[in-house]
Amino acid sequence: MTDDLEALLREERDVRAISQLKYRYLRTLDSKDWDGFADCFVPEATGDYNGLVFDDRAALVAYMRENLGDGLVTMHHAHHPEIELTGDTATGRWYLYDRVIVEAFSFMLEGAAFYSDRYVRTPDGWRVAHTGYRRTFEATYNLGDLPGFKLTGPGVHTHT
Template sequence: MDLVALEEIRRLKYRYLRCVDRKLWDEFSQTFTADATAAYGTPVEGEPVVLRGREEITAFMRRRLGPDVVTAHLCAQPEIDIDGDEATGTWAFQDTVIIARYDIVIIGHAFYEDRYRREDGVWRISHTGYERRTYEAQLSLKDLPSFKLTS
């Protein structure tokens, strides 16, 4: 196994998540190939949201996770297989989404199913997403009277 490529792919996924949570949309966009696809399944949306192209993926995230939405994403347990300049990966992830203006906290879990492609020596995501979440829990901030958002 190409251990350098393995580490580069891990760092790529971590960068993707960091950019989402910090809302670094220009850097987020650069984690994708130009023709990347994404599919995010959530009970709130019903059917999975399917996005095509780096720009559409970035615009969707920018719109859905604006400055009033706080997110925290954690990924672990990667299962990555590399075949030359292409790779696949499965990641367990958990996320927390806080939308204070709607008094809601969403906590969920799923498994990302990713594809990667190395272009000009740089690994990028060619597909990311999950069909459905293992669980998604919603809490009202009104039910948590001691909750205080400090960021």
């Protein structure tokens, strides 16, 4: 194999690993797998979600655990990755579409944003060093205004 081909294969493996990391971040967030979510980050990771700022992994994970717990259904989709590698670090930009449903308050939020992430290669693979997004829009709904709305699924607790 030529050096150019080997470098291209390494880059493709790294981009795939970073993409898998982002997908795992979203899956563990939505499934409320807080240990798995924490494992996506280095301990000193920071976050900035549209001005909601975190100085380390512990604070970020604690906030998500406390505020996205039972009674909240979330769905996060990230796509259109733009990943740039620089040795053992990388940056990523992703388009986010998300939805949050709080049936007890008859509330739904739907929105979009652009994630800007930084990644670092560790002995255990790629991890998030910084994550955050800036919203492009946010729409909120009263579920009572959506005739026929019904929420079902594993882990969904209906309120009457």
